[in-house]
Each structure stands twice: as C-alpha cells, then as structure tokens.
Amino acid sequence: MRGVSGKPSSSDQDGRQRDMTSRQAATRARGRRALRVLLGGLAGLLAAAAALGSAELVSAAVRPQASPVVAVGGAVIDRTPGSVKDYAVRHFGTNDKLFLQLGIVAVLALFAIALGVAALRFRRAAVAGVAVFGVVGVLAAVSRPDHRVGDVLPPLAGALVGAVALWLLSARLSPAVPAGPAGGVGPSNDQAAPASPTPGTGTGSETGTGLGSGPRTGGGVGTDAGSSPRPAFDRRGFVIAAAATAAASAGAGALGRTLNGHAGAAATASRHAIALPRPASPAAPVPRGAGFPVSGLSPFTTANDRFYRVDTALVVPKVDATTWRLRLHGRGVPRDVVYTYDDLLRRDLVERDITLTCVSNQVGGPYAGNARWIGVPLAELLREAGVVAPSQGGPADQLVARSVDGMTIGTPVETVLDGRDALLALGMNGEPLPFAHGFPVRVVVPGLYGYVSACKWLRELELTTFDAYDAYWVRRGWSRRAPIKTASRIDTPKPFATPKAGRVPVAGVAWAQHRGIDRVEVRVDDGPWHVATLAAEDTADTWRQWRWEWDATPGGHTLQVRATDRTGATQTEQRAGTVPDGATGWHSVVVTVA
Known part of the structure; x- marks a missing residue:
C-alpha cells in the first residue's frame, strides 16, 4: 500500500523485511542441517578409525594376522574364484594385496559414514550397526584355516570401542536443551541460532548471525516474544570429542603397528644367526656364456629382492627357526616323523639352480625367476619315512604341503620321487630364505608350477591321494597336476x-x-x-x-x-x-x- 506521496507504506517495508529475514533464516537453517549431516558422517569415520586403531593395538597382543583388515582380506581371498584372483594378479601384479586392503578400508569408510549420518536420528540403531563390524571380523577370523582362539579378540575390541565412540560423538550432534525460557537468552555460543525464527514487530538488532555466533536478544527482528528458540548441537563439545577420538585412534593404530612390527623379532634374530653349511653336493658353476650382455635382458640369476612373489598372505609370516617343526605323516608312513630346523641343517645338503614359474604368469609375463637353492633332497626324506612311489605299489599319490598360514599345496608323489632335484629349500642365492620367500623352509620342485609344488613357510607334509583331498587351488578350479609349459x-x-x-x-x-x-x-x-x-x-x-x-x-x-x-x-x-x-x-x- 502506498501513501499520498507515492512512496511504499511502512507496512509494505515491514513485509519485505520479514520476507527477506525469513529467506535468510531458511538459508541458514539449510546450512546448519547440511553441516550437521557432514559432521555426522565425520563422526562415523572417526568411530571406524577408533575401531581399527584399537583392534590393531589388541592384535599386537595376539598376532599380526588377527588384525580385522587382514582377517577379512584373507577371508575374501579364500572365497574369490580363481579367475578373479588371476584378473587381480594380471592387472595389479604384486600390488594386488595392497589394492584389496584399500578396497576393504574404502567399503568400511562408506559404511561408517552411513552409520554416522543415521546416528543423527537413530542413535541406538546406528550404534548397534557397529556390531556388524565385529560380527564380520569374528566370522572372518574363525573362517581362516590357521585361526586361533585369540583371533576373535581384536574385532570384538574394535567393535566395542567403535560403538562407544559413535555414541559419544553423535551425542554431541544431538539437539541441546534451550538455555533459557521463551523470549529469553537463546542458544549459547556452542549452539546454533533458531532454525526458523518468527519475525517480530520490534526494531531491536540481531547481535549474531550464523551458527553459534552469539545470543539473540529478545524483542528484536527474528525473535518472537512468544516463541522458544530451536535447540541445536554442541559444536564445541563435538570438536573436542572428535579431536580426542582422532588422536587416540592414530596413537593406538601407530602403537599397534609398531608392536606388530616387533612381533617377528625372534624370527628375525633366528634367521640372522643361521650360517648355511657348505653343501655336500654343490651346484656347478654357471657356465660362461649363460648370459648375453644385452641391455634390458633379464639376468640369468634373479636377485632375491627382484624375485617375483605371488601368494595369498596379506601379512608375511615370520617364523622362529629355533621353534619351527616339520611333521611328516600320512598313508604309507608307518610312524609320524618330526624334524627341527637343526635336523635339516645337519643333513647332507644339495645346491641347485632352478627356475620357478607361477601359473598366473600370462604369455610374456614377469612371474618367472631363476635362483640358486640349497636344501634337503625331498625324495630322500620321504623314502626314509617309508614312502613308496605309487607306480611301485605305494598307497599315496599326493603329497600335501601345509603352510603356517593355512595354505595347502598338492604335489604328485610320483613326480617328487622320479629323480628330479625336489628340495626342502633352506637357502636362496647364498643366504637363508628371505621371509617373503618362505623362511625357514619351503618346497621347490623343478618342472611344476608353484601352485602344485612351491609351498612356502612349510610346517607339515601329509601323504594322501588326489581322490581323498583337494588342495587350496584345486578347490578353486585349477588343475590337480600342472607341469610347466614351454x-x-x-x-x-x-x-x-x-x-x-x-x-x-x-x-x-x-x-x-x-x-x-x-x-x-x-x-x-x-x-x-x-x-x-x-x-x-x-x-x-x-x-x-x-x-x-x-x-x-x-x-x-x-x-x-x-x-x-x-x-x-x-x-x-x-x-x-x-x-x-x-x-x-x-x-x-x-x-x-x-
């Protein structure tokens, strides 16, 4: 309505001011809601970090393989079809394990963000959802072939700590009780301003705008004397709790990793103390002319740190040679035999140059390498235990090797006993086996792909039959017998x-x-x-x-x-x-x- 002079009346001005104030208030309210959702997602991530950090710390008291990410990763590998594993090796190479663990962490992060946002409205249900992490971790731990009773402790501890962290963090994002009566002092500096203020008719000023910028004074524009300010979350409390959670999670995770890194100290010391004896049957010198001086050509002997590694172990086992034992038993073995590492060292050792090849090697691929191995003739050990080749009436046609990490590899007994230099290898290129390549003892059988011969971190040899038992890779679609192809x-x-x-x-x-x-x-x-x-x-x-x-x-x-x-x-x-x-x-x- 306009006055006599044609200028807008005071009521028109008041209406436009109320509209502008309402739009500004709505914009601020949307911003506060978006911020609260973002902080909810952050709360979920921090809770997940607390769960992983505490689980890593607890795993240091159990063993590195009990870490939930490692246990879940191992369970994923065990349940992945052979063709998918082959795809991973082909495209990611020896980094396939790293990509798997990063993928697990990414899925965990997305789930954690969803739980954090859900906790803004359904805190109890979201906190209960954290238990899913614990359940998955426990199931993964007990499903591993080498699991131990204590392996369930890290995922359980992680789930408990994660649930507590999410509860405390989400509580700081819940609406707070108003600090004063209607028309009195509104939210404090740690709270948001009212989400939808009712325009008043007074001319007072607004002393603060935005999230937690200060109190509103009653009677001014944006405050209705009869309305109650809408409570908001405890911003300062959330920042303090989030910072404390992040620091504690990082500290626990770092300490856990450090302790896990020292877990293999005894194994490392035992390896350093080994002096491989001179072999009773040394390898002949590499002939002159075995290598061409051509740039870019693979050297005849592959250095240990350049030798390919393809296996399912997310954490390289570190076994103490002083406590290591090898059990030999099964069909055709009248009495179980147990060997120590020193027992093998005292035997007549042989030294041979042997090229290994992984079955995952594509045409022209890199997964082949040549090394000088020193070890115990496997055929000699088997015959001493009473093993007879199946072609001569022996009851077993498969030798199953078991690793400390639960891997099983089946090798034809006939092949091991046919005169080739099948070894229980103790050394590689003049030094004790590196941990990544099977220390303290691994199997080497020339002429067979690794998945049917090259068991690393060996702990057991069992004589059985192919009809009675399928080894790890056979159960996943690979052939029982696999001579290396030209x-x-x-x-x-x-x-x-x-x-x-x-x-x-x-x-x-x-x-x-x-x-x-x-x-x-x-x-x-x-x-x-x-x-x-x-x-x-x-x-x-x-x-x-x-x-x-x-x-x-x-x-x-x-x-x-x-x-x-x-x-x-x-x-x-x-x-x-x-x-x-x-x-x-x-x-x-x-x-x-x-």
Whole structure:
C-alpha cells in the first residue's frame, strides 16, 4: 500500500523485511542441517578409525594376522574364484594385496559414514550397526584355516570401542536443551541460532548471525516474544570429542603397528644367526656364456629382492627357526616323523639352480625367476619315512604341503620321487630364505608350477591321494597336476619402443623346466621364422637366454617368439588364459622403428 506521496507504506517495508529475514533464516537453517549431516558422517569415520586403531593395538597382543583388515582380506581371498584372483594378479601384479586392503578400508569408510549420518536420528540403531563390524571380523577370523582362539579378540575390541565412540560423538550432534525460557537468552555460543525464527514487530538488532555466533536478544527482528528458540548441537563439545577420538585412534593404530612390527623379532634374530653349511653336493658353476650382455635382458640369476612373489598372505609370516617343526605323516608312513630346523641343517645338503614359474604368469609375463637353492633332497626324506612311489605299489599319490598360514599345496608323489632335484629349500642365492620367500623352509620342485609344488613357510607334509583331498587351488578350479609349459618371452625391445633403424638386438628368455630348451625362433610381421642364438645352458631346470640381430626398417612392426623344448614340442600359437593349468600362446611385441 502506498501513501499520498507515492512512496511504499511502512507496512509494505515491514513485509519485505520479514520476507527477506525469513529467506535468510531458511538459508541458514539449510546450512546448519547440511553441516550437521557432514559432521555426522565425520563422526562415523572417526568411530571406524577408533575401531581399527584399537583392534590393531589388541592384535599386537595376539598376532599380526588377527588384525580385522587382514582377517577379512584373507577371508575374501579364500572365497574369490580363481579367475578373479588371476584378473587381480594380471592387472595389479604384486600390488594386488595392497589394492584389496584399500578396497576393504574404502567399503568400511562408506559404511561408517552411513552409520554416522543415521546416528543423527537413530542413535541406538546406528550404534548397534557397529556390531556388524565385529560380527564380520569374528566370522572372518574363525573362517581362516590357521585361526586361533585369540583371533576373535581384536574385532570384538574394535567393535566395542567403535560403538562407544559413535555414541559419544553423535551425542554431541544431538539437539541441546534451550538455555533459557521463551523470549529469553537463546542458544549459547556452542549452539546454533533458531532454525526458523518468527519475525517480530520490534526494531531491536540481531547481535549474531550464523551458527553459534552469539545470543539473540529478545524483542528484536527474528525473535518472537512468544516463541522458544530451536535447540541445536554442541559444536564445541563435538570438536573436542572428535579431536580426542582422532588422536587416540592414530596413537593406538601407530602403537599397534609398531608392536606388530616387533612381533617377528625372534624370527628375525633366528634367521640372522643361521650360517648355511657348505653343501655336500654343490651346484656347478654357471657356465660362461649363460648370459648375453644385452641391455634390458633379464639376468640369468634373479636377485632375491627382484624375485617375483605371488601368494595369498596379506601379512608375511615370520617364523622362529629355533621353534619351527616339520611333521611328516600320512598313508604309507608307518610312524609320524618330526624334524627341527637343526635336523635339516645337519643333513647332507644339495645346491641347485632352478627356475620357478607361477601359473598366473600370462604369455610374456614377469612371474618367472631363476635362483640358486640349497636344501634337503625331498625324495630322500620321504623314502626314509617309508614312502613308496605309487607306480611301485605305494598307497599315496599326493603329497600335501601345509603352510603356517593355512595354505595347502598338492604335489604328485610320483613326480617328487622320479629323480628330479625336489628340495626342502633352506637357502636362496647364498643366504637363508628371505621371509617373503618362505623362511625357514619351503618346497621347490623343478618342472611344476608353484601352485602344485612351491609351498612356502612349510610346517607339515601329509601323504594322501588326489581322490581323498583337494588342495587350496584345486578347490578353486585349477588343475590337480600342472607341469610347466614351454614358454618364451621378449625382454627387449619393450612394447611400443621406438628403436632406430639398423641393427637392433632382440633378446629374451625361454624355459621348459626339467625338459630344457632346444630352439628359439623369432619372426617379424608374420614373416619367416629366424633361429635365435641360445646362451649356454646351465641345466634343464633353468631358463635360457636367447638373442637375434634384427635389421630393422622404419615403420611399425610386430615381433613374435616361440620356443621348442628338448622333447621336440614347440609352443602352440593357440592363446589360452592361465586357468586351469597355465597360459599358452606366442609372445608378441609391437614397436615403431624411427
């Protein structure tokens, strides 16, 4: 309504001011609600951190493998189909375990955020939801093949601490009781201003705006003398509680990791104290000419820290050699035999160069390596215990090796007893086995893929039959028997390299353990095959380097390689994946010659 002068009347101005004040109040209310939701999610994350930190600390009193993330990760690995595991190894390589644990933490974080937000309205239900973490952790712990009674303690402790943390943090985000009567002093500095103030008619001023900026004075614009301020959350209390929770969680987690790191101190000391004796049967010196001086070519002997590692252990077991025991028993063994580490050291040891290959190795893949192993002849140990080959009437055709982490690997007894250098390995490249490669004792059987032979962290050998027992990987779709297939790889030039035109060395390695490599051939752009020059052979159980000099012409080219073993069998061109018994096909490399 306008006055005589045409100017807006005071009632119009008051209406517009009330509308503006209402819009501002609504905007502030939405901001406060959004902030409260964000802080609820943060409360959930902090509660999860408290759960993990406390569980890590408790696991230090049990064992590192009892940590919930490790236990859940192990359970996930156990229940993952072989093809999915193969995909993980193919795409993530030896970082597959890291990606798995990061994935578990990410899922946990999302669940924790959801619980934190839910706790704003349903605190009891959300806190009860934390128990799900504990249940999952307990079930994962007891499902592991190597579980112990104490393994349930870390997830239980973590769930309890996480529930308490979520309860306390979410309580700080709950609406507080108003500090004064209607029309009196509103929320304190730790509380939000009223979410939806009722416009008043007075002309008083608003002494504070926004979240917790100060009290409103009654009678001013935005406060109705007859209304009660809407209570808000305890912001200062939440900040203090959140900071304390974060600090305590970080401290507990760091302390737990430190203590877990020292858990293997006795094992480390026992390894340092070992002096491997001179073998009764040393390996012959590597022949001159076993390696070509070509840049980019894999060395004949793979260094321990460069040797591939593919297994299911999220935490590398650290076993004290002074307390380690190996039990040998089963069909055809009249009486159980138990060996100590010193028992094995006192035996006549043999030393051999043997190339190992993982069945997860794709065509041209990196999961093959050659090392000098020292250990006890496995066949000798079995025969002393009374084991007879099945071809000679023995009752057992499978030797099941069990690891301290619960892994089981089945090896044909006939293969172990056929004269090849199957070993209980104690040393690798002149030193006691590294922890990551099976200290104190592992199995090495030349000619077989690792999943049917190379049991690390060995604790038990059982004689049984393939009909009576399926080992770990067999239950997941892999073959019971898996001799290594003849394979070859181009190491240089690398894929998508841009060598200069002219003479270019093409080189790599080929392997056919226990048969030996007889010939390697290379071709360019589906042209004729060219015989490569082979390096000197060490033994039939090791890989063999090869090289071919290529007169490269400008443009894009595809190089291919194939090998023929000493039985006369040549690699098949047919491409096949790693499941169920190893990949096949010719390795190829695409290059562009400048």
